[in-house]
Amino acid sequence: MNREWAAGILLVLLIAGAWWNIHAVDSLTGDILAGLDASQAAEERGDQAGAQAALEGALNRWLEADSYTHIFIRHAEIDATADAFYELQSQLLSGEGDSSAAYDKLRYHLDSIQRMEHPSFGSIL
Amino acid sequence: MAIIIIRTVIVYFSLLVTMRLLGKRQLGEMELSEFVLAALIADLASLPLQDLGIPMINGLVPILTLFCCELLIAGLCMKHVRLRTAFYGKPSLLIVRGRISQKELHRNRFTPDELMQELRNQGFLDISTVQYAILETDGKLNVIPFPNQCPVTAEQMGIDAGDTAYPFIVINNGRILEANLKHIGRDANWLKKQLDSRGVQAAEVFLMTADQTGHIYFAKREEKHEP
Numbered sequence: 001m002n003r004e005w006a007a008g009i010l011l012v013l014l015i016a017g018a019w020w021n022i023h024a025v026d027s028l029t030g031d032i033l034a035g036l037d038a039s040q041a042a043e044e045r046g047d048q049a050g051a052q053a054a055l056e057g058a059l060n061r062w063l064e065a066d067s068y069t070h071i072f073i074r075h076a077e078i079d080a081t082a083d084a085f086y087e088l089q090s091q092l093l094s095g096e097g098d099s100s101a102a103y104d105k106l107r108y109h110l111d112s113i114q115r116m117e118h119p120s121f122g123s124i125l
Numbered sequence: 126m127a128i129i130i131i132r133t134v135i136v137y138f139s140l141l142v143t144m145r146l147l148g149k150r151q152l153g154e155m156e157l158s159e160f161v162l163a164a165l166i167a168d169l170a171s172l173p174l175q176d177l178g179i180p181m182i183n184g185l186v187p188i189l190t191l192f193c194c195e196l197l198i199a200g201l202c203m204k205h206v207r208l209r210t211a212f213y214g215k216p217s218l219l220i221v222r223g224r225i226s227q228k229e230l231h232r233n234r235f236t237p238d239e240l241m242q243e244l245r246n247q248g249f250l251d252i253s254t255v256q257y258a259i260l261e262t263d264g265k266l267n268v269i270p271f272p273n274q275c276p277v278t279a280e281q282m283g284i285d286a287g288d289t290a291y292p293f294i295v296i297n298n299g300r301i302l303e304a305n306l307k308h309i310g311r312d313a314n315w316l317k318k319q320l321d322s323r324g325v326q327a328a329e330v331f332l333m334t335a336d337q338t339g340h341i342y343f344a345k346r347e348e349k350h351e352p
Contacts, residue, residue, distance in 0.1 A: 004196055007193040011194075011197070018126040018130055071182055072126065117127065118127075
């Protein structure tokens with residue numbers, strides 16, 4: 001019966017790991033989304049420097065989690081999110097046009113990463 | 126990760142149920158859960174190898190989940206007969222006292238041709254000589270002939286067949302296997318005597334087997350031929 005116990009314990013550990021991963025991805029995307037909100041609010045106030053600084057903070061948070069993202073997130077998603085970050089950054093630096101679409105694009109990618117880890121009827125099927 | 130675990134469990138049980146409904150003849154000498162495991166693991170393991178964009182963990186987590194499911198199901202089935210029947214089914218009697226059970230044949234999706242082929246594979250040409258043909262849970266057909274069709278045994282003939290024992294390999298390609306020597310109750314001195322009596326060293330022996338009754342098979346290593 002030892003092997004069955006070991007299998008049961010391993011299954012529980014896997015489920016615990018999955019639960020931890022949901023919290024880790026929530027924390028990561030939550031921090032970045034908060035940074036994005038701050039950046040967009042500053043941009044709407046006309047504070048370009050503040051918007052860029054807040055976005056820089058969000059980007060750093062994303063880059064710091066590099067080891068985590070490469071282990072747990074599909075590399076296509078990581079690349080798409082990084083692209084969206086740099087697109088928004090270059091738009092803010094150039095100061096041309098409406099950047100709300102670039103904010104939305106980055107938010108969409110982050111939401112998608114978050115949704116992917118949350119078990120729901122849609123995500124499972 | 127949670128989604129991978131849930132999806133793996135769903136796919137595992139879906140395959141288990143599907144294969145269970147398809148019948149034993151699909152299995153080919155594997156138990157149902159082993160078959161499902163074999164079908165899934167090969168593909169899962171190759172996923173992160175084929176596509177470097179998929180994290181390794183996406184391949185490892187489902188394999189570990191399947192491993193846990195398989196061990197838990199196998200363990201539970203050992204303890205609970207009903208569960209075992211639910212997962213693996215029961216052996217089916219396809220022939221009973223020389224008569225084909227058409228209902229069982231149909232239930233297991235076995236055609237008469239396939240039954241005849243299986244019987245021929247086992248050396249039976251005439252169904253009326255078969256007392257029982259049992260389709261086991263691993264998809265293997267076991268055939269038991271009527272007693273008057275069984276080969277005569279030495280006991281029935283009143284012949285003393287002598288004692289036989291399992292031969293262990295004691296020298297494999299020049300290497301002495303100490304553990305096997307112990308199994309047959311011998312030691313290095315006995316082996317040295319045997320080699321001396323044949324005028325060889327252990328390194329010159331290709332294969333030597335011995336059993337507990339003292340029967341020895343000996344093959345000297347062939348000389349290497351220069352090209």
